[in-house]
Amino acid sequence: MNDAPMKRSGQSLAEAFQNDFLIGAAVNHRTIVSQSGLLKQHYNSLTAENEMKFESLHPEEHLYTFDRADRIAGFARENGMKLRGHTLIWHNQTPDWVFEDGNGGMAGREMLLARMKSHMDTVVKRYKDAVYCWDVVNEAVTDDGEESLRPSKWLHGIGEDYIEQAFRFAHEADPEALLFYNDYNECNPGKREKIFSLVKSLLDNGTPVHGIGLQAHWNLYDPSLDLIREAIERYASLGLKLQVTEMDVSVFAFDDRRTDLTAPTAEMMRLQEQRYKQFFELFREYKEVLTGVTFWGAADDYTWLDHFPVRGRKNWPLLFDTEQRPKAAIKGIIGM
Numbered sequence: 419m420n421d422a423p424m425k426r427s428g429q430s431l432a433e434a435f436q437n438d439f440l441i442g443a444a445v446n447h448r449t450i451v452s453q454s455g456l457l458k459q460h461y462n463s464l465t466a467e468n469e470m471k472f473e474s475l476h477p478e479e480h481l482y483t484f485d486r487a488d489r490i491a492g493f494a495r496e497n498g499m500k501l502r503g504h505t506l507i508w509h510n511q512t513p514d515w516v517f518e519d520g521n522g523g524m525a526g527r528e529m530l531l532a533r534m535k536s537h538m539d540t541v542v543k544r545y546k547d548a549v550y551c552w553d554v555v556n557e558a559v560t561d562d563g564e565e566s567l568r569p570s571k572w573l574h575g576i577g578e579d580y581i582e583q584a585f586r587f588a589h590e591a592d593p594e595a596l597l598f599y600n601d602y603n604e605c606n607p608g609k610r611e612k613i614f615s616l617v618k619s620l621l622d623n624g625t626p627v628h629g630i631g632l633q634a635h636w637n638l639y640d641p642s643l644d645l646i647r648e649a650i651e652r653y654a655s656l657g658l659k660l661q662v663t664e665m666d667v668s669v670f671a672f673d674d675r676r677t678d679l680t681a682p683t684a685e686m687m688r689l690q691e692q693r694y695k696q697f698f699e700l701f702r703e704y705k706e707v708l709t710g711v712t713f714w715g716a717a718d719d720y721t722w723l724d725h726f727p728v729r730g731r732k733n734w735p736l737l738f739d740t741e742q743r744p745k746a747a748i749k750g751i752i753g754m
């Protein structure tokens with residue numbers, strides 16, 4: 419449809435990086451239809467944005483709902499795309515029943531561990547042939563302060579070893595799957611060191627963890643290239659594979675609350691093009707450790723950043739515009 423110029427040049431994003439790393443997009447049950455052509459042309463890996471989260475797959479103790487996740491797995495298989503699993507253990511989008519004992523109290527350690535294990539056995543085994551890697555634990559580390567682990571119902575109910583236990587259960591369920599620890603603000607030096615220490619301690623006690631996911635929810639100004647490079651170097655020093663798992667480049671600075679724009683400014687698009695080019699030049703330098711770059715969406719017609727964190731504000735963070743046409747940024751990257 420709108421992608422004629424790219425088709426003529428025969429260049430797709432995934433092809434341009436076929437000797438470097440996978441190029442992925444987060445999808446949902448609607449976008450595998452509305453963005454189907456774009457996804458098939460430019461991406462060779464997918465992640466379910468929400469459909470494989472605990473609350474989507476396992477809303478009640480004795481009820482699993484696989485339909486939407488199955489459709490995404492089917493779309494990936496039919497089109498020969500890889501699929502990342504997202505996410506098994508997280509403090510968000512996990513139903514309350516998980517943490518309750520059914521008698522008005524909170525579930526204790528043994529009950530929580532049993533639920534964690536049975537959820538993973540069911541989910542990880544079901545998608546064994548479809549999913550090649552899982553975000554086993556998402557966002558377990560705090561952003562600020564001295565504390566390392568985020569206060570969460572998993573931490574409170576099980577104790578500090580809940581992360582290690584999660585990786586062991588996932589590994590038992592599918593010994594072939596590559597298991598990732600995934601987090602955001604991953605280039606912030608304070609948080610970076612907490613993530614580094616957490617993963618190092620997991621490795622030191624023999625926990626099956628194979629990679630670190632850098633979410634990469636970045637913007638036009640932050641983080642700096644130097645901080646991104648330092649984070650990659652630091653995590654790579656653990657001897658693990660790295661993936662960029664949820665990339666987008668918001669056109670708004672972190673504390674910018676403006677809501678007046680109906681389209682991005684020319685200056686925003688210029689800066690975004692420049693940033694994307696710099697990011698991909700850096701990623702290529704690290705292609706030996708970086709095995710995938712996944713965007714948290716495919717085109718600006720749908721992004722989780724619309725209305726988040728500022729209500730009523732649209733964002734334009736991806737490489738394809740609201741009409742699913744390639745932005746200037748993509749030509750810079752492909753022609754690199």
Ligand code: HAH
Pocket residue numbers: 467468556602633635664722
């Ligand atoms: C990510 N969190 C999650 O990993 C992903 O599952 C979700 O769809 C979107 C973003 C990033 C995040 C957040 O949700 C809230 C505050 C800070 C960062």
